[in-house]
Amino acid sequence: MNNKFRYFLTYNNAFALCAILFLFFGVTGGQNFLSGQNMLNILRQIALDVPPALGLTFVLIASGGVDLSVGSVLAMSAALTMGFQSHGILLSIAAALVFGVVVGVTNGLLVSKGKVVPFIATLGTGTVVHGILLTYTRQQPIAGHDVSFTFWGAGSIGAIPVPFIIAIVMTCVSHIVLIYTQFGRNAFAAGGNRESAFLAGIGVDNTQCIAFIVSGCFAAIAGVLIASRLNSATVHLGADTPLWSIAAAIMGGASMQGGKGSVIGTFIGVLSLGILLNGTNLLGVQTYLQIGIKALILIGVVVVDAISIVNIRKNLELQAYGNRKKYS
């Protein structure tokens, strides 16, 4: 029983947290929190945080590293979407996505061919992108002038927000890619044990490179959605995106050791953070305290994750020891 509970905690951190938070705010927040409109609000709010977190999950699985450039990429692609709008909406979206892919390729090459630690490489590219962003926008907000474009970020189909539908589709596609395709299996193998993956004939470098490209591209998609939601772009967008995306991915079962993680878990992780933010806002909790609560949850999740991994390792060792005794 105890063992089962530990396993559940290890693989379902985010689910448990999400359920607890939902119950807590459901009880304390009452009708305000549980109303349909508020639920839709939460879904709309989290939808914009999902794509970068999904991208980071890919990077964490394939390399165990993090991509700290997603915040700058998000802001830059939002700026490009707004800046290029006069040339046509399709072109502006294409420009934003291409930019994300270019940054992703740079990150991927630095990490896989240049052998730079992902953390450091993406910190560098993030700084460069931020500089480009400041130059491009001249530190002014850029406003859009085509109202029909706001459909993608602010519109709804029936009652369901469009960005949420996009986020769900992206999550499902990512899940299928990670579980059922060759690339997905390669990613898990490359992140789990680089050496043995290489010896098994997997193109480790290519796999990691693609993971970074996915991350850049997803950050760009989030940028387009945010630009569409606000119908404007500022340089301050995405400042703490990387950190909370990493937190969500880790909550969802990804690990900084690599080779572990699930996009559905990540989605639930983002959802828990969204519920937390919404619930504390509804209860009128001070901003200072909100930061503190978020920090405590981050620490708690990381600690639970670490302890359960240690326990599982111990159990496996015990099992192996038992087997050895049985067969010797």
Place this chain on the structure above:
Amino acid sequence: MFDNHVSTGQKSIGYKLTRLVNQAVSVLTNTPAMLMLGLLIIFGRVASPVFFTYQNLLNIIWIVSVLGILSLGQTLLMITGNFDMSVAYIIGFAGIATVLAQRAGAGMITSVVVGLTSGALVGLINGLLIIKTKSNAFLITLGTSFLLYAVSLTITRSKTFYATVPEFTMLGGVKIFGVLHLSTVLFLLLAVTLEFVLRRTVFGRSLYIIGLNQKAGELSGISSSRIILLSYTLCGMLAALAGLVIVSRNGSTVSNSGVGMEFQSLIASVLGGTSLFGGKGGTLRTVVGVSVFGVLNNLLILLNVPFEAQEVAKGLVFIVVVWADGAFKKYE
């Protein structure tokens, strides 16, 4: 650290000379930051008449001394293969603790002790969390940094507080021998002392062994958890010291006065050649890394480069140095 050769008998002058050249080359290839610093200084000499003046060079080292003191602690941790993202908010928190102690009537010495202790305490908590739960240092210290930010904001209600002890605020402007600022002297002295500690004491040697192979270190009788705890405490204390320098310079404190410095200190250490995986590095190397940072900043300002382009330039230099570090290693 293992390049201390024991000389056996007499060697010809030619042999000694080649060895000297070899060593010089290996120092240069081992620390691309040294090369970069040399290139930047030569470039600055040519490009700007003001750059290579006595006063300007002193100013550079004075300006980076806060980041430098912070990076020294970060380097110690990085040698063990850990790092601390909470230093940014320790800077603000220690400053607030000091100023609040002064407002409560504490004298200069007491308030400084309070500030340093608060930093050490946060470091201790970080270390305890990490060694007890074996969780990822990056995420845990990120968590404690946000927690610390929340605490600082709650204590101060996001107001600015002013230091009340006049001697304390004077410290920021004091010059030793009339030339060197106190913080510069503090930074350089600490760097030399810590380099000595790293190379010649049991504690320093243990840091490298833990970074290279923790298991082997433990099997050879090193209490790795105690040493990691100690280095986290030291790192927190040095971050607090950096915070005190800022407060003594400005005379006032803000909760987020150190934001961004956690990444900068990591960058400075990595630039100097300290490895993120542990087992390699030194505090004198970090001085070089921090100097690259300072010289680059100074040059960009002297050459009237617009702020936006400065960011791009800094990022590019950083990427090039780190990439070169990896490339040299492959070449070897």
